[in-house]
Amino acid sequence: MSAHLRTSSSTSRVPSKTVEIHIRRRANPDAPQTWERFEIPYRPNLNIISCLMEIQQNPVTKEGTRTTPPVWQMNCLEQVCGICTMVINGRARQSCSALVDNLEQPITLEPMSKFPNVRDLVVDRSQMFDHLRRVHAWVELDGTHDLGPGPRMDQEDVQERYAYSRCMTCGCCLEACPQYEDDNYIGPQAIAQVRLFNMHPTGKMNRDERLEGIMEDDGITNCGNAQNCVKACPMNIPLTKAIYEENRETVIYGLFGWLKR
Amino acid sequence: MATNGIKIAIVGGGLAGLAAAMKIAEAGHAVDLFSIVPVKRSHSVCAQGGINGAVNTKGEGDSTWEHFDDTVYGGDFLANQPPAKAMCEMAPSIIYLFDRMGVPFSRTAEGLLDFRRFGGTKHHRTAFAGASTGQQLLYALDEQVRRHEAAGKVKKYEHWEVLSLILDDHQVCRGLTAMNLQTLEIKAFPADAVIMATGGPGLIYGKSTNSMVCTGSAVSACYQQGAKYANGEFIQVHPTSIPGEDKLRLMSESARGEGGRVWVPRQKGEQRAPSAIPEKERWYFLEEKYPAYGNLVPRDIATREIFQVCLDGMGVSGENQVFLDVTHIPADVLDRKLGAILEIYEMFVGDDPHHVPMRIFPGVHYSMGGLWVDFNQRTNISGLLAAGECDYSIHGANRLGANSLVSCVYGGFIAAPAAIEWATNVPHNGSDGARVYESELQRQEEINAALIKQSGTENQYVLHQEMGKWMTDNVTVVRYNEKLKATDQKLLELIDRYQHISINDSNLWATMALPHARHLKNMLDLARVITLGALNRNESRGAHYKPDFPERDDENWLKTTIAEYSGEGPVFSYEPVDVSLIPPRKRDYSKGKKT
Structure with missing residues (x-):
């Protein structure tokens, strides 16, 4: 059931007969990082996941030494789950959508550096989900019983929200952000989710709680305006716009919020 | 709490x-x-x-x-x-x-x-x-x-x-x-x-x-x-997926829901670019065969038609692929309603579906x-x-x-x-409660220990690939009893060879190898349920199609297959389907539905 779908689109790089991949390894969180080199046969249409699968099946380095199979995370392989994010040739991105034909060789694979490294290419991104909890990234429902449809909405507003709602919590924006380190900045991902819910007619009703979530010491004011996040986002989410809008909201809330109390 | x-x-x-x-x-x-x-x-x-x-x-x-x-x-x-x-x-x-x-x-x-x-x-x-x-x-x-x-x-x-x-x-x-x-x-x-x-x-x-x-x-x-x-x-085989090295990526039915059309060139061995092929030289085979539903026939039917077209050598460039064409739909509609899936296609294939018809083929999708x-x-x-x-x-x-x-x-x-x-x-656990937890825990720990200890020449990933290939070749769109029997034999062989795998990761911290080995054994047992269930059912119904038994047979097979585990393999029984609300009638998507 196979079919060759890709006619080689890259003209500048003539594909070599093999693919050379350098992987930054770590046996466990307490072990040192080391590099290992692997070489696998070239095939058209290879993505990084396919390369890793090939190495996993027969984990022998380029030098011919048998080693442990590299460990990574993967799930949807369609760039919607976000789990397979790693640093490829110096840039954080999803390994499923990273095609060998479009990458300079040797290809380097490293774990993301802003999160605890579990093993090899696996990192622990649970802090991102903790941040979602902190900013109350949800609509407060009265209950899940049938109350009819939600509020009517303009398609334009829906489209703006849809852009934020595509965030797959992959962490590329945080890896690229110079401020995101050592818990000193909540980061663009969570701020964009505040935007998503503060734009919703019902979500808006709990706007203040969300703003408070991004007004703590590690909050939105720590953004250094490097604007790396928006360039790094694989879903093209307008992260800097979200930061701008929420910054404005927090300033107004900071100035006049006390009047409500 | x-x-x-x-x-x-x-x-x-x-x-x-x-x-x-x-x-x-x-x-x-x-x-x-x-x-x-x-x-x-x-x-x-x-x-x-x-x-x-x-x-x-x-x-x-x-x-x-x-x-x-x-x-x-x-x-x-x-x-x-x-x-x-x-x-x-x-x-x-x-x-x-x-x-x-x-x-x-x-x-x-x-x-x-x-x-x-x-x-x-x-x-x-x-x-x-x-x-x-x-x-x-x-x-x-x-x-x-x-x-x-x-x-x-x-x-x-x-x-x-x-x-x-x-x-x-x-x-x-x-x-x-x-x-x-x-x-x-x-x-x-x-x-x-x-x-x-x-x-x-x-x-x-x-x-x-x-x-x-x-x-x-x-x-x-x-x-x-x-x-x-x-x-x-x-097992549902989706009519439109994008074949890949690591997986078959879905191309949603919504592409056809928004007006996408499936076609192949009428001329075998057609060399021209798709845009250069005039309308009358294109074969919109779903629209031709099913005028009432066209490209929106149910998945089992669309899949079989695409499969057959390719089997007959009519696939695009003689390969297992047909065109799914949305190039006639205005760009703003495509972006608003189908943006995400067209991005996936472009990302993984390199062609822009706004301008070039997508090349798709059926892929296993749903159970x-x-x-x-x-x-x-x-x-x-x-x-x-x-x-x-x-x-x-x-x-x-x-x-x-x-x-x-x-x-x-x-x-x-x-x-x-x-x-x-x-x-x-439910009455809560009595005094023997603790025992059932401990004994099951111990059973699972023993399975892990045995897997870690055993050594052999078989590679778990190779076994998985072999299972996948046999199942895809023989237990998907078109099914023959001889091939189903052979597949079950193959599965038994794989279950036997499974006893000789060795976990290829000496570092057990966060390893992928041991969990995969456990999945593999469970998948093999379930694969037998799928294969033997298909072997037993001598009729064609929905996604289950046997050319040797091409008709739906309500008299003998309007019943639910039930498999129960035994050490020797699945034991099958059948129970009637509750059709108390709508009497069964023949499916015919060439005509509008009469209810």
């Missing part, structure tokens, strides 16, 4: 699992939620096109009964009708609930929910959020469950894999065992009821449209512990079969329930597009109160 000490374990954090978790937490009870991956990364994110519900805002006279009729007709009358009807009746309120949660559903000019067409219906019945509806719905439930998590009602065990049920001496489910995927520690988790919501088993076929967690492993473990598995032979459940999502094991793709109810012999999301949520919403009811009334 829980008001009365009930704790319910949910296995799987996709739409069905999260739907159940939300309902149970809302009712004030405690939930332990187990998931191999963080729940927000579950396979539900891959659903693209939309969610069905007969809201009838288009003035087309749609109704929940019409949705119900389309569902059982599309499923070739193998579905028990009462739950299918109940799902269709609940569907509009499910869509409205997601609307209230803030899902960015596409809108009409008046700001109402927009609906598009999907396969197997003549109505605009599918609500959608761009072309990433599953992602959007999953996120909405993820958010609501996080809210309950923040309130202390839900405890998540992410990166934990469920290995088995804990059954007491009366075969009552008392909890489960699960393995921490970093430390490989196995623990017993007591629960008053367990809901399986683990999705489909696509990885049995090696490459499919499924995510990598979709092995069916946990469900297979339940089957091996006595849960009945129903209609396993009904209509699954754990047997009653009309309240209860399996035959007391205290064990199931919801979503891992249960067999609702879809019969073929699932209609955009019915999966609604069936997941429906299943979760029915399973939750049923689990609460059981948990409230």
Whole structure:
């Protein structure tokens, strides 16, 4: 059931007969990082996941030494789950959508550096989900019983929200952000989710709680305006716009919020 | 925390699992939620096109009964009708609930929910959020469950894999065992009821449209512990996927719902670029053969037609591929309604579908079969329930597009109160309670220890590939008894060779090898259920097609296949289908439906 779908689109790089991949390894969180080199046969249409699968099946380095199979995370392989994010040739991105034909060789694979490294290419991104909890990234429902449809909405507003709602919590924006380190900045991902819910007619009703979530010491004011996040986002989410809008909201809330109390 | 000490374990954090978790937490009870991956990364994110519900805002006279009729007709009358009807009746309120949660559903000019067409219906019945509806719905439930998590009602065990049920001496489910995927520690988790919501088993076929967690492993473990598995032979092969080295990526039916057309050049060996081929030299074979539904015939039919066209050498460039063409649709419509899926195509293939017809081929997509459940999502094991793709109810012999999301949520919403009811009334564990936990824990630890210790020349990944290839070649679109028999022999051979694998990772911390080895064994057992179920069923119905038995045979086969585990392999029995609401009639999509 196979079919060759890709006619080689890259003209500048003539594909070599093999693919050379350098992987930054770590046996466990307490072990040192080391590099290992692997070489696998070239095939058209290879993505990084396919390369890793090939190495996993027969984990022998380029030098011919048998080693442990590299460990990574993967799930949807369609760039919607976000789990397979790693640093490829110096840039954080999803390994499923990273095609060998479009990458300079040797290809380097490293774990993301802003999160605890579990093993090899696996990192622990649970802090991102903790941040979602902190900013109350949800609509407060009265209950899940049938109350009819939600509020009517303009398609334009829906489209703006849809852009934020595509965030797959992959962490590329945080890896690229110079401020995101050592818990000193909540980061663009969570701020964009505040935007998503503060734009919703019902979500808006709990706007203040969300703003408070991004007004703590590690909050939105720590953004250094490097604007790396928006360039790094694989879903093209307008992260800097979200930061701008929420910054404005927090300033107004900071100035006049006390009047409500 | 829980008001009365009930704790319910949910296995799987996709739409069905999260739907159940939300309902149970809302009712004030405690939930332990187990998931191999963080729940927000579950396979539900891959659903693209939309969610069905007969809201009838288009003035087309749609109704929940019409949705119900389309569902059982599309499923070739193998579905028990009462739950299918109940799902269709609940569907509009499910869509409205997601609307209230803030899902960015596409809108009409008046700001109402927009609906598009999907396969197997003549109505605009599918609500959608761009072309990433599953992602959007999953996120909405993820958010609501996080809210309950923040309130202390839900405890998540992410990166934990469920290995088995804990059954007491009366075969009552008392909890489960699960393995921490970093430390490989196995623990017993007591629960008053367990809901399986683990999705489909696509990885049995090696490459499919499924995510990598979709092995069916946990469900297979339940089957091996006595849960009945129903209609396993009904595997949906989606007509339009993008073949890849690592997986078959889905190209949503919504592409056809929005007007996409399937065609091949009329001329074999055509060399011209597709845009240079004039209209009259294109063969729109679905539109020609099925004038009433055209490109929106149900999936089993579209898949067989595409398969046959390629088998006859009419595939594009003589290969196993046909065109799926959306180039005639205005760019702004494509971007708004199909943007996400067209991006996926461009990302992985390199061509822009706005300008070049996509090249697609069928790929294994969905299991209509699954754990047997009653009309309240209860399996035959007391205290064990199931919801979503891992249960067999609702879809019969073929699932209609955009019915999966609604069936997941429906299943979760029915399973939750049923689990609460059981948990409230079941006598709690007696003094021998501790023993059943300890003995199951020990059994699981022994399986791990044996796998780690054994050494042999077989490679677990090679075995997986061989299983996938045999299953894909012989137990998908077209099925022959001889080949099914040979496949079962092959599976037995693989089960034998499995005894000689060695785990190729000496570092067990966060290893992928040991969990995969466990999946592989469970997949092999489930593969036999699928293959032998197909061998036994000598008729053609929905996704199950045998050229030697080309007709549906209601007299002999209007019945549900039930497989039960034994040491010698699956034991099959059959039970009648509840067709009490709509008498079975022949499917014919060349004509409009008469109900």
